[in-house]
Amino acid sequence: MIQAQGVTKRFGANLALDHVTAEIKTGSIYGLIGSNGAGKSTFLRILAGILQPDAGSVQIDGAGVYENTAVKQKCFMISDEQYFFSGATPRDMKDYYKTMYPHFDENRYRSLMSNFGLDEKRKLRTFSKGMKKQVSVICAAASGADYLFCDETFDGLDPVARQAVKAIFAGDVAEFSATPVIASHNLRELEDFCDCIGLLHRGGILFSRDLDDMKLNIQKVQFIPDLTPEQRILEGLEVLSRQNSGRMITATIRGGRQETEAVIRRGEPVYYEMLPLSLEEIFLAETEVQGYDAKQLIL
Ligand SMILES: Nc1ncnc2c1ncn2[C@@H]1O[C@H](COP(=O)(O)OP(=O)(O)OP(=O)(O)O)[C@@H](O)[C@H]1O
Numbered sequence: 001m002i003q004a005q006g007v008t009k010r011f012g013a014n015l016a017l018d019h020v021t022a023e024i025k026t027g028s029i030y031g032l033i034g035s036n037g038a039g040k041s042t043f044l045r046i047l048a049g050i051l052q053p054d055a056g057s058v059q060i061d062g063a064g065v066y067e068n069t070a071v072k073q074k075c076f077m078i079s080d081e082q083y084f085f086s087g088a089t090p091r092d093m094k095d096y097y098k099t100m101y102p103h104f105d106e107n108r109y110r111s112l113m114s115n116f117g118l119d120e121k122r123k124l125r126t127f128s129k130g131m132k133k134q135v136s137v138i139c140a141a142a143s144g145a146d147y148l149f150c151d152e153t154f155d156g157l158d159p160v161a162r163q164a165v166k167a168i169f170a171g172d173v174a175e176f177s178a179t180p181v182i183a184s185h186n187l188r189e190l191e192d193f194c195d196c197i198g199l200l201h202r203g204g205i206l207f208s209r210d211l212d213d214m215k216l217n218i219q220k221v222q223f224i225p226d227l228t229p230e231q232r233i234l235e236g237l238e239v240l241s242r243q244n245s246g247r248m249i250t251a252t253i254r255g256g257r258q259e260t261e262a263v264i265r266r267g268e269p270v271y272y273e274m275l276p277l278s279l280e281e282i283f284l285a286e287t288e289v290q291g292y293d294a295k296q297l298i299l
Contacts, residue, residue: 004058006020007057017046019204024196031194033200039200041079076145089122134165146178146179162189195211220253220277223269226268233263237253
């Protein structure tokens, strides 16, 4: 379990993180979203023990991470910008990581390198951006680290590599409760993959929730009223947003599915349908209530 408490970080006059508090459960896939400059990379680097916070603390499995070798061996950071030694090959990087991670699995490294069709003897500077990312993911997967901090890791990967990387992460979550924490701008990508989402905005966490809980608590319904007017049908429901298109009304409602459906049915509409909600729609609803325009926060 990762526990961040009041994490604050300044770069000169720039307050990158302002009292960020979040809890990330072991074995969950955590998506970290937020606009450019929101503080995602800084937060990941602090969680991984690479940067020290100015105030607040990060505990991983109950112990501080910064300058704690035993805890840092449980963490692997896949940076947005890849750091490799000058002139290094994947094999050199693997040898380096072997000295850092006592449970480094060389067989796994070999088999993944071969699955991705990568040559371990070729200089990394001759690799494409996506290929370098693949090497980082392979080293992370082979490192035996429990906590993987992934900064825009899917960015620059082709669709096949994306699926392969997701399968590696999901397999490790199932097999040994690995905990990938993934910063991304791509809500669609995270929606299918993560079970928890944190939204960072201007250095603070706006919310951090279980995706299923969010989905269970917000409903989208489409209906055409008959004799009972639309206002009366929706009476007693917490309506977060509503659009009219001709006679058809689409409403986003906070509440459980069964209660919402029961209220709508009571109004005897000509037609109604409960619709699935996308992560983007959930965010629009959740953040609008807090007075934010979610599209500005995420994109
Ligand atoms: N090394 C640094 N020196 C000075 N300022 C920094 C440094 N690293 C980050 N910052 C600042 O901290 C803030 C948060 O940056 P960070 O890279 O964490 O955001 P981000 O959410 O990852 O952004 P993006 O989505 O654009 O990658 C920004 O205002 C950035 O300018």
